[in-house]
Every structure is written in structure tokens, then in C-alpha cells.
Amino acid sequence: MVSEKENAHFSELEKLVESIKQRQQVVIFPPGIASFIAVNILLIASFITFFAPVMTIIGDDWEMSQKAGGQFLVILLAVICIVPPAILITRGKKNLQRWFILLSSALAFMAALMVVVGLTMNNEAIAYQSPPLYVCIITSSLAAFLAQTSHYKTLTLFYYLLHKHE
């Protein structure tokens, strides 16, 4: 349900986008762009600080080549989960904002769960990897917060209107 106030803002934004399309105006929206980029970079950091300790724990007795494979898989997963959705947002797919909220929340939850498991089950390997997991909780929570801000939402809406009739 969209309120009247939001509707008024929507029509204002629509007018603005129309004038940009006609090359009569330029808009660079620093708060929106800043949160958009921050979410991407924070999610990369979250991915690494979550999956790298996981790989260290589960791959303790792996050979170097297997560990390298694991490392590449994590990097590939991070790129696949972050880059195409972010590009699609700039192409007007506004619903992908939810994907970023979901992804960052899921990472924060899984990292927190691992820390709790490590502490309560007295698992030394997990407990030792707690500091990177704390970093993951902080970065992914921050990413989840930024992906829900009005700046981020306005930016996704802006891109949506910009590419609406393409």
C-alpha cells in the first residue's frame, strides 16, 4: 500500500526522470549511490569473512589444490550473488532490493549461529574463528540496514523509472 505522501514523491520523481531522459537535467544522487556501493562492498566483505572461516574449518585436512578450489568457489559465489543483481538494479529491476536485504540478513544470521554453536558446543575450531565471524555479523548487518534505507529505495525507484519504457 503506497501512501498519498509517497505518491506525491513518486510523481515528482517521475517528472525528474522524464527531464533526465530528455537530457534537460542531470541528477547524481550521492546518498543513494553511496549506499548502493557500500552495500556491494560490505556484502563482498561479509561473504569472505563468513565463508573463509567455514572453508578453514571444513577444509582442515584438505590438500592445497582443494583449498584453492574452495577459495575460488567462495569468490565466484560472492561475485555471482552480488554483481549481476547490482547491475540489474541499475537497469531498473527494483525488486532486487529485497534480494540484497535477504542475502545480508542471511549472512548475519548464519555467522551469529556459527558463533553461538562455537561457544555453546565448546567447538575449538569454530571458537577460534570467531573474530572473522564477528566482522561478518557487523558488515552484513550494516549492509542489511543500508539496503533498507529510503536512499537505497529511492535509487532503485529512480533506475526503475529511468529504464521503464526500454
Place this chain on the structure above:
Amino acid sequence: MAAIPQAIHQNQKINLLEQIDRKKLFARINKIPKLQSSRIVFYDGNKLIELRPHPPMCMANKLTVVIKPKEKQEKIVGQNLEVNRQDNSSFYSELASTGLSCGAAVLSWIAVGGSSAAIPVSGGTSAAITILAWGAATASSAQCANSAYRLYNETDYGNSEMNAWLDSQAWYNSTTTVLDIVSVAGGVAAAGATVKMALNLSKSTGKSFKEVLKQLTRHERKRLTEELIRAQNPGISNKALKMFVNAGKYPKRYSNLEISSSVRLQLKDAMGAAFSFAGSASSGIIRSPNRIPEMGIAIIEEFETW
């Protein structure tokens, strides 16, 4: 009386033992796969103090790591290169590399996110440049993730041997080179657009970036706008240009804010290219720190004979 200085010396050694951060020490030793299940003992010159016992399991060869404080004028031979490689300077070089890679990623995302919302002063970005910008954003994000993983490997929680092993692998170097090329190609495209913009600006105004960022006169802005319309519509006649302007398809003149915003965006793209170059140049640099060891470490292998 000679017993008193000897007792002081002994106390110093015990103090040294207390100063050792055992968790950190064990983590460093564990980074060497062969020593992961080794016993660790501290030898103060008189007696052995066990810091970590052997794990309670059967092993073919039991290893013991002996740590001994270095005496004055005592020479230590046979340094372990694998341990030396885990120097703090590797951490800082990886940190700098991560900063550069992620800085390039930030700037390439600014290019992807911001360019669609700005007037292309360069005369309109082509589909090829847009795809290159996406490629650069993808490659620099992958490099950022890779650098972050390498940085993790250099911490006490990761395995710094992994970085050395990866650097020795041809496939790894090829992959990072490809990422570098894509990232740099995006940077070159951005730089190309910047050069094109510079030419447009100098053709119509005869002023530098800095001057353009400050202020352009109404007449200069009108000329620049006309140049841009011509760049976007090659061969357009003066009459058709005026018709486009009168019909409202193009503005009569861009405002100072619009022009300076576009110039700033182009400059950021050029900075992104510079970051990509710097990131590529900094990787693979070999550093060899010369730290003087204050402890002697010996590894003893136990074996049984019948």
C-alpha cells in the same frame, strides 16, 4: 655470589615465557601443516616446560617444537622460511592491495551507477563502453573479493602458505591477469571517454577541467551544448539542431551544475582506471623482511627403533 646473576637470568627467561601469547604462538605453528599436531615445549636452559602436549592419537612420527630464548652472541642457523613468510609486512602489503582493489571496485561501481544518470558529455556512451564498465565492475569486485580472501589468509585465522602456493600456480596468475585486463580495459574505456570529453570541452570552450568545474559563461555553455548535440547526431545541420532545441529534445544550454557534475563523474572514472593500474602493479611484489629472531626454534622428530 655467581648464583645471584644466574637466578636473575633464569627469572628473565621465565618472564619471557609468561610474555608469550600462547594462543597466537600455537596458531602460527599450526599454519605449517606438518606441525599442526606437534608437541610444543619451552626450554629455558635447565628444564623443559611443556606448552602443548601431543594430541591423544596414534601418529607415525611425533614432532616436537622446542622454543629456546636466544642467548647473547648465540648464532641461529637454518631459519624456517615458511615461518618467516608470515611476517607482518605481508599482512600490510595485502591490506594495501585490498584497499586498492576495493577502491577500484568502488569507483567502477560509481561509473556503473552514476553514468546512466548523467549527461554523457563524452557525446554519449556506446553499448560497448557500457558493457566494458560492467565487465570492469565485475572484474574489480572479483579482485576485491580475492584480495580480501588473501588478507584473511595473512591473519592468524587463515593460512598464509596458501597465498605463497597460489602465487606459484600458473593458472592462478593467468586468472588474476585476465581479471586485471578486464578491469584495466574498463578503465581504458573510461579514460577514453574522459579524453573525448576533454576534446569536446577544449573545442567549445578552450578551458581546462578545473576551469570547467568552476564556471562557464552562458555563451560557452551554449557552444558546449551544441557541440554535444553534434557529437550525438553526426552531420546534423544547423537548422535541424535549432529545431531539436526548439522542440525541447535538447536544452538550449546545460547549466553549470550539470556540466561540472558530468566532468566530476568522468574524473572519477579516470581515477578508477588509475586505481586499477595501481592495484595491478602492486600485486606480485615480493618483499623479504629481515627480522632478527629473538627465539631459537628447533623441530625434533621422535621415532621408535626395535
